[in-house]
Amino acid sequence: MTAQAQPTEISSLNVELTQMLDASIYDEAxxxxxxxxxxxxxxxxxxxxxxxxxxxFLAAHITHNEAAAVQAISRAVANPVCSATIIQNAVVVLSCxxxxxxAVPLIERMVAEHPDSKRILFSAIxxxxxGGLIARAAELIEPYERLRINDPPGRWPALKDAxxxxxxxxxxxxFSDAMVGERLASAVDFLRTHGTPVLRMSRxxxxxxxxxxxxxxxxxxxxxAHLNFDIADMxxxxxxxPGSAVFSIVCRPHADIYYTKSLAEGQ
Amino acid sequence: MKRTLTISxxxxxxxxxxxxxxxRKPLPVEPVTFPSVGATATRNVGEALISHGFAxxxxxxxxxxxxxxxxxxxxxxxxKFEAENSDRIKFVAGTLELYLYKxxxxxxxxxxxxxxxxxxxxxxxxxxxxxxxxxxxxxNGKIGNRITLGYREFSGDVARPAFSNExxxxxxxxxxxxxxxxxxxxxxxTNTEITYKILSGFLP
Numbered sequence: 001m002t003a004q005a006q007p008t009e010i011s012s013l014n015v016e017l018t019q020m021l022d023a024s025i026y027d028e029a030x031x032x033x034x035x036x037x038x039x040x041x042x043x044x045x046x047x048x049x050x051x052x053x054x055x056x057f058l059a060a061h062i063t064h065n066e067a068a069a070v071q072a073i074s075r076a077v078a079n080p081v082c083s084a085t086i087i088q089n090a091v092v093v094l095s096c097x098x099x100x101x102x103a104v105p106l107i108e109r110m111v112a113e114h115p116d117s118k119r120i121l122f123s124a125i126x127x128x129x130x131g132g133l134i135a136r137a138a139e140l141i142e143p144y145e146r147l148r149i150n151d152p153p154g155r156w157p158a159l160k161d162a163x164x165x166x167x168x169x170x171x172x173x174x175f176s177d178a179m180v181g182e183r184l185a186s187a188v189d190f191l192r193t194h195g196t197p198v199l200r201m202s203r204x205x206x207x208x209x210x211x212x213x214x215x216x217x218x219x220x221x222x223x224x225a226h227l228n229f230d231i232a233d234m235x236x237x238x239x240x241x242p243g244s245a246v247f248s249i250v251c252r253p254h255a256d257i258y259y260t261k262s263l264a265e266g267q
Numbered sequence: 268m269k270r271t272l273t274i275s276x277x278x279x280x281x282x283x284x285x286x287x288x289x290x291r292k293p294l295p296v297e298p299v300t301f302p303s304v305g306a307t308a309t310r311n312v313g314e315a316l317i318s319h320g321f322a323x324x325x326x327x328x329x330x331x332x333x334x335x336x337x338x339x340x341x342x343x344x345x346x347k348f349e350a351e352n353s354d355r356i357k358f359v360a361g362t363l364e365l366y367l368y369k370x371x372x373x374x375x376x377x378x379x380x381x382x383x384x385x386x387x388x389x390x391x392x393x394x395x396x397x398x399x400x401x402x403x404x405x406x407n408g409k410i411g412n413r414i415t416l417g418y419r420e421f422s423g424d425v426a427r428p429a430f431s432n433e434x435x436x437x438x439x440x441x442x443x444x445x446x447x448x449x450x451x452x453x454x455x456x457t458n459t460e461i462t463y464k465i466l467s468g469f470l471p
Contacts, residue, residue: 019432
C-alpha cells in the first residue's frame with residue numbers, strides 16, 4: 001500500500017483544540033495533556049514555534065487561564081511570518097476575553113498581509129462580526145466581493161445581508177463599533193467575575209429590530225437566564241445612552257448548540 | 268473542433284427525468300463528494316480541495332476563447348448557471364444570456380442563433396443545505412516541502428466556525444495526504460496552486 005503523509009503532530013493537536021471550542025465540548029484533562037505536549041515540542045524544537053504557541057493559548061483559554069493565553073498570543077504573533085490561522089484564533093480568544101483593543105490590530109494586520117486572499121478577507125469579516133466590529137466588517141464587503149466575483153453565492157448573501165442590516169440599525173441608533181465593543185467587554189468582564197468566562201462567541205443576530213450578540217458559556221439554562229437579566233441590568237446601569245433598546249447581549253449555555261444539532265440531525 | 272463536455276451524473280439525471288417543457292427544474296440536493304473520487308482537479312490557495320455534504324451541484328459554462336454568433340460577440344470566460352428546463356440550460360454573464368441545448372449540445376443566444384463553439388462545463392458545489400453537516404479541506408499553500416490544508420466543518424450556519432484550523436503535512440513523507448478518511452494525491456503544488464487527484468472521500 002502506498003505510504004500516506006500524516007498531519008504533523010502539532011497541527012493535529014491544534015485541530016483537536018479548535019474542534020473542542022467550536023463544538024463547545026471540553027475535555028479539560030485532554031486539554032492539559034495537549035498543553036504539556038505542545039510545550040515539549042516547542043522546547044525540543046520539534047515543531048514550529050507559532051503552532052506550539054497557538055496550542056498553548058487555545059489550551060489556556062479553555063482552562064480559563066487568561067494571563068497564560070495572552071502571553072502565548074503575544075509570543076505567537078511576535079513572529080513576523082506568523083500564519084493567518086494563528087492570528088485568526090488569537091483574535092477570537094482576545095475577543096472572548098474582552099480585549100478588543102488587542103484584537104483589532106491583529107485583524108488589520110491579517111488583512112494588510114493578505115489583501116488578495118478570499119479566505120483571509122472572509123475570515124476577517126466573520127471575526128469582526130463576532131467581535132461586534134460591524135462597521136469595519138461592512139467596509140470589507142466590497143474588497144471581498146471583488147475577489148469572489150465568479151464564486152457561487154453559497155452562504156455569502158445571508159451573511160452580507162446580516163452585516164449590512166446590522167450596520168444600518170446600529171448606525172441609525174448612533175452606535176459605533178467602539179460602543180458595541182465596550183458593551184461586549186463589560187458583559188465579558190461581568191461573566192468572568194461571576195465565574196462563567198466566555199469560551200466562544202456565537203454571532204450577531206437581528207430579531208424584531210433588535211441586535212443580539214450571543215456568548216456561549218458553561219452554565220445551565222436556568223443560570224443563564226438569571227445571568228441574562230443581570231447582564232441587561234448591568235448594561236442599563238453602566239451605559240446611559242439608549243442603546244439597550246436596540247442592542248442586547250445574551251449568554252447561552254454551551255449545551256444549547258448540542259440540542260440544536262441533535263434536533264437538526266433527527267429531522 | 269474538439270468539444271470538451273463534462274456534465275455530472277446529476278445533470279444527466281435531470282435531463283432524463285424532466286418532463287415539463289417550460290418549467291424550471293430545481294437542481295437536485297444530494298449527498299455529494301466534490302470533486303468526485305478519481306477526479307483530478309486544480310485549485311488556488313483558499314479554495315476547497317474536497318468537500319462532502321448535502322448540496323446542489325451548480326454547473327458553470329466555460330468558453331475558452333472569444334467567439335461570435337452572428338453579430339453577437341461571445342467573450343471568453345465563465346458563465347454562471349441561471350436556470351434549467353428539459354431542453355436547455357441557461358447561463359449568464361452580465362447582460363449576455365447563453366443557452367446550452369441538451370439535444371444538439373450547442374450554444375445558442377436565441378432560436379436558430381447557435382454555434383458549435385468549443386466549451387466545457389464545470390460543476391461547483393453550491394451552498395450546503397441548512398441543518399446538514401459539511402466537511403471541507405481547503406488548500407492553504409505550500410512552503411518548502413510543507414503543505415497546509417484548512418479543515419472546516421459546517422452545519423448550515425453562516426457564521427461558523429469561529430475558530431480556524433489547518434493541518435500541515437511533510438510532502439517528503441508521501442504525496443498522498445489523508446485526513447478523516449479523505450485521501451488526495453498531490454500531482455503538483457506551488458504556493459499558489461495545487462493539482463491533485465481524489466483517492467477517497469471523508470469517512471461518514
